[in-house]
Amino acid sequence: MPYVIAEPCIGVKDKACVAVCPVDCIHEGDDQLFIDPNECIDCGLCEPECPVDAIFMEDELPDNWKSYAEKNAKFYQK
Ligand code: SF4
Numbered sequence: 001m002p003y004v005i006a007e008p009c010i011g012v013k014d015k016a017c018v019a020v021c022p023v024d025c026i027h028e029g030d031d032q033l034f035i036d037p038n039e040c041i042d043c044g045l046c047e048p049e050c051p052v053d054a055i056f057m058e059d060e061l062p063d064n065w066k067s068y069a070e071k072n073a074k075f076y077q078k
């Protein structure tokens with residue numbers, strides 16, 4: 001159950017999360033940053049660092065942002 005970056009990151013992208021991730025599994029996309037679901041170790045360190053509360057455990061994503069789990073995963077399916 002990885003962490004997922006949702007809508008609030010769009011347009012912010014300050015990368016505060018990247019700085020603390022111990023496994024470097026957060027990467028920049030066109031509109032937002034994404035977490036690699038196969039690399040995330042669920043440490044939770046990134047979540048409190050985000051100034052706009054964009055990071056959630058996958059099963060704690062608000063209903064209207066559930067699609068972001070797939071959006072994060074898709075970024076790594078190239
Ligand atoms: S939960 Fe930990 S491993 Fe996963 S993205 Fe955040 S900092 Fe990285």
Ligand code: SF4
Pocket residue numbers: 005008009010012013014015016017018033049050051052053054055
């Ligand atoms: S800390 Fe939050 S807003 Fe900043 S890049 Fe990470 S997810 Fe996006």
